Amino acid sequence: MEPLAGLASNTATQEQHFSSMPVIIIPLYFQTLTPFVILSWTDLNSNCVxxxxxxxxxGQIQDEDISASSQWSExxxxxxxxxxxxxxDxxxxxExxxxxxNLKEFLQIDLRSLHFITLVGxxxxxxxxxxxxxxxxxxxxxxxxxxxxxxxxxxQGKQVIEGNRNAxxxxxxxxxxxxxxxxxxxxPVTDHSMNVCMRVELYGCEWLDGLVSYNAPAGEQMTLPSYxxxxxxxxxxGAIIYxxxxxxxxxxDGVCGLDDFTHSHVYNVWPGYDYVGWNNESFPSGYVEIMFEFDRTRNFTTMKVHCNNMFSLHVKAFRQVVCYFRSETNWEALxxxxxxxxxxxNPSARFVTVNLANHMASAIKCQFYFADAWMLFSEITFQSDTAMYNTTPTQPKTGLPANTQPDDSNTRLLIGCLxxxxxxxxxxxxxxxxxxxWQKVLEKASRRILDDELTASLSIQSETFAYNHNQSSTTSEQESNATYDHIFPLGPDYQEPSHLICKLPEFAQNSEELVQDGVPHYAEAEIVNLQGVTGSNTYAIPAVTMDLLSGKDxxxxxxxRKLLTFKEKLGEGQFGEVHLCEAEGMHEFMNKEVLFDISEGQPVLVAVxxxxxxxxxxxxxxxxxxxxxxxxxxxxxxxxxxAVCIHSDPLCxxxxxxxxxxxxQFLSRHEPEGQLALLSNASTxxxxxxxxxxxxxASGMKYLSSLNFVHRDLATRNCLVGKNFTIKIADFGMSRNLYSGDYYRIQGRAVLPIRWMSWESILLGKFTTASDVWAFGVTLWEILNFCKEQPYSQLTDEQVIENTGEFFRDQKRQIYLPQPVLCPDSLYKIMLSCWRRNTKERPSFQEIHQALHTALIWGHV
Incomplete structure (x- = not known):
């Protein structure tokens, strides 16, 4: 069969042929990792952010940038x-x-630069x-x-978009x-003659890559035993022929393919949809050549290529890439x-980062060499700065006599004005x-009246460890105003959390303390547009007591720094990054309390x-x-x-x-023990x-709670796995684009992991050890489900928030996470106890750890 050349001619047959094939549906959620952030693009242009x-x-788009084919009147x-x-009008x-x-009428918008557009209104x-x-x-x-x-x-190949049903x-x-x-x-399109008027908006973000086209061989077909x-x-x-x-x-397109390339983020499509792939038998040269054209000459720092690495099916990331650069009209020789x-x-799909060493180019031609029979890419992104040139022309000879001075009266006038x-x-x-x-002085004075806590920012945006004072009061748990931001219009029955709780009789008694102007105050004594190093969202950090910051260093x-070898970028934010590195000679710098299961001559895997x-x-x-x-x-x-690197920039x-x-990710790659796992030969x-x-x-959280730390983002994404199932709690999750769908944006303030948060954290802004206990129950639910499903996956973000109102009202209409298939009743009871409405009735981490530890020893969970 010839490689597919386009979508329109093949969709019907492929949908019919593969309608029974398994697909993975990944819901999209709103979250801000920054206008991008960046994000490298990789992060920036993902559809969900x-x-x-x-x-x-x-009004940012000016009137002169909006034009039309005609107009009825001025x-x-x-x-x-x-x-x-x-x-x-x-x-x-x-007109x-x-x-x-008749498709001659149109309303046109000039965005002045390339943009990645994901939504229209x-x-x-x-x-x-x-x-x-x-x-x-x-x-x-x-x-x-x-x-x-x-x-x-x-x-699906359709051009017509359904529009409005009223004005x-x-x-x-x-x-x-x-x-x-x-x-x-x-x-505008009509099925009968009619008068049409339109108002429109575009949603997206700036296309930082500057890439305007890529030329590549057409993708090919892989034949598996089943399909x-x-x-x-x-x-x-563009044009697709050969x-x-x-x-x-x-x-x-902003969508990274899954580890198993036969599955897709997109519903009801054929296997391999997210990837473009080639077989080495079609390329005697041993490589696939792709040329990238850009909007202008740029200073390129890196290229990121998202590759599949499912080597069980003879698919691997490229073994080498050779790139040529064109600045103006000529290609560089070297x-x-x-x-x-x-x-x-590791068969996981991953981004491979290629250092482009600040080459100046308006086009790049890369030859990707096969490492196995197949090579599959789902995303290619570039990081660059606009190239800067000296555009000042050489001063021509004026022909003035050497002793002639031009009149400088205008120059004096200009200097005076400047x-x-x-x-x-x-x-x-x-x-x-x-x-x-003076505003800061007044604010600090008012805060001292309300609260004698010392507030400090404990971590950057994505590091969500938090520490609460032992004697925190209700007033010390106030945050600055935050309203929930929605792009999509909601149903008529939806109420904002702040409006919802104000209407509840039980809440009315304390409403003056926790809510002002109908808006909940998210609980920290002092917050903070805290733009953290590895996050790109404002995430308020609660107070830290004096003794921890003022104690003995x-x-x-x-x-x-020279002993660090960078392997992979784990996360990125407005002011910094998190990298996976190998550290040479780390044993010599280590505290004796930290033990590595690696000989002294071997490099140590670290996060920087x-x-x-x-x-x-x-x-x-x-x-x-x-x-x-x-x-x-x-x-x-x-x-x-x-260890640290703080004697010079960048601080590490x-x-x-x-x-x-x-x-x-570790659990999602494994299956429970059983006959099905044996038949599929899957890791268990x-x-x-x-x-x-x-x-x-539970043990790690028991330690944090003993120090009155509040993590605020406990989830499987924030736990790391070592040898023999060793677990260490971390805080990298928010900085990783992979988990952007787990966070919900609050307008201008923060992103919150609402599916792991207690009702009081969402509605009242209270973050305590008891709210961490709630998150532990959700984390335990994730573990027993092998992280195959997001919590409350059947609910939208707005419905999750509405469900917290049911927890507050406590009229037995709240929805709990269901008991996992392989979860015994005793463990599910622990989960349910973590989700009790009354925070005082939830177990402590010491009690949870004791119950799990005892059950593990005696084997009756």
Whole structure:
């Protein structure tokens, strides 16, 4: 069979053929890891986080950047086509009636630069009840250069998008696949002659890669014993014949393929959908060549390639890549060569990071060499800075005589104006600083009246260890205002948590203490736009008592940076990154209490949290405070701080890392012991080992609770696994794009792991050891389900929040997580006790650990 060339011609037959095939459905959740963040792109352009309004409704898109094919009148011009605006006559309306066979009318938006667009919103013309025109259907065309226009198609090959059913409701539609474009056109479609008006908005984020197209060989078909696997680029928007040219597709759609490439994030598609793959028999040269074209000359730092590594089916990541760079019109003579280190024992898909050594280029041509019979990619992203050149032209000879001086009267006038402007700006800055100083003084004075706690930021955004004072009172558990932010309109019965609890009779007695203006105060005494090193979200940190920060310092050795070898990036945030590294000679710098099951000559696997050199003063102080506190945490089941690099930038802290990665990914790769596992030859974890894992987590949390620490993000993603099922509690989860769907965004403030949080943490902002006990119950549920399912997977984020209201009302209508299939009643009773409404009735971690430890010893759980 020929390789699939496109989606439209093959969808019907493939859906029918593979409708019985197993698929994995991954729900999308909103979360902000920063406008991106970055994120490298890898993180930034993932569909679940890249959903910011791009400026039609907010006004960031200027009137001159909105145009149309025609307009009914000046009051219905293109500039009035902004979502949720009622200016002019209330919308953009084309000059003539739209006919079924007429696709000439359009509303066009120029975003000024390339953007990754994941969602669109439309609305009709309401005009306070006067208007009743709207588009029941529409198409979208987009362009990256303004000359070549591409019609958007869904993953099923459909071009027409369902629009509005009235003139006032906003209808939001996901673009699956998302598009990368500078120009976007909305084209109304009708099945009969009618008047149409539109208001629109685009949602997404800036496309930081700058990639405008990639050219590659067409993907191929793999034949497995049970069914064929189609590894074509089904959403490629360029030309596809024998190769793919001048387009973008699966490799830039923001979706990373699963470990098992025969499964997909997308529902009801064929095996191999997320990957583009090639067989080495089709390439006598031994490599696949892909050329990448960019919007301008850039200074490239890294390329990230998401590769499948399912070597049981002869699929491996590339063994070598050779890259050529083109700055203007000529290719550089000397290529860059890179050979990744890919573990033979780990079949997980992963990003391979290629260091591009700051090459300047507007195009890159890479030759990826096969390591086995097949090579499969699902994403390729680039990190770069805009190339800077000296554009000042050489000063020509003017022909003036040597003794002739030009008139400088205008120059004096210009200098005088600039000096005056500078003085005015300095005065304004001094005034602003003076006001801020007094505001801070007043705020601190008011806080002292309310609370005598010393507040300190314990960790960066993604490090969610928290410490509460023994004598914390209700007033010490207040946070700054935060409202829940939703992009999608909710049902008429939905209530915000703050509104919900204010209506509850039982809550009314204490409402003045915990809620102001109907908004819950998320519990810390002082918060904080804390932009952490490994996170990109504001996550408030509770108070830390004086004795922990003012106690005797624990000496941490300065570790030589040259002995660190970077292996993989684990997470990334606004001011820093977390890397997996190998440390040479770590034994010489180690405290004798820390033992490694590695001979002294061997490198040690460590996690390195690195603060970027451009981090602000607050971030640096928070980073140093975290080092001070982490150095005092000593428990076999808590990740240890091993050494630091703080004598020069970038500041680094080096912590333990376990060779089997995080518990969530570890368990998801295993199956319970039984006949089914034997037949599939899958790796297994016994029930006793699951109990041993849970007992260690309880032990680590018992230690933290004895210090009055509140973790606030206990989950399997934040536990690391070593040899013989050794567990250590960490806090890397929030910084990893892999788990962005586990966090829910609160507008302008924080992201919260609501599916692991107690009702009082969500509704009242209370974070205590009792709320950590609740999260432990959810973590235990994850463990016994082998992390195959997200908690409350059948509920949306909004429904999870609504369910917390049922816990508060306690009218027996709350939904509990169901008992796992292989979970005995005694363990499920422990879970249920962790989820009791009354915090005082929940067991302590000491009680939980004792119960699990006893059951493990006697074998009757």
């Amino acid at each position: 890249c959903r910011y309004p791009l400026g039609m409704s907010g 009051s219905t011009a293109a500039r009035y086509g902004r979502l949720d605006f009622e200016e002019g 209330g919308a953009w309306c084309p 003539i009636t739209v006919e079924p066979d 439309t609305q009709g013309r309401h005009a306070g009840g006067i208007g009743n025109e709207f588009a029941q259907m529409y198409k979208i065309k987009y362009s990256r250069d303004g000359s070549r226009w591409i019609s958007w198609r869904s993953r 006032y409701d906003i209808v939001l539609k996901d673009l699956e696949p998302p598009i990368i474009a500078r120009y976007v056109r909305f084209m 064929p696997v189609y590894l074509n680029d089904s959403v490629y928007d 190769s793919m040219t001048e387009g973008l597709g699966q490799l830039t 290529p860059l060569s890179f050979s990744p280190v890919v573990g033979e024992t 000096v005056a402007i500078i003085f005015i700006l300095v005065a304004i800055i001094v005034l602003i600083l003076w006001r801020q100083v 624990v000496t941490m050795e300065e570790f030589p 949290k690195m603060l970027r050199s451009d981090a602000n003063k607050n971030a640096r102080n928070d980073f140093l405070k975290e080092i001070k506190i982490m150095s005092r945490l000593k428990d076999p089941n808590i990740i240890r701080l091993l 802290m080096i912590t333990e890392y376990m060779e089997n990665g995080d518990l969530n 974890v016994s029930f006793n080992n699951q109990c041993y894992i849970a007992t260690q987590i």
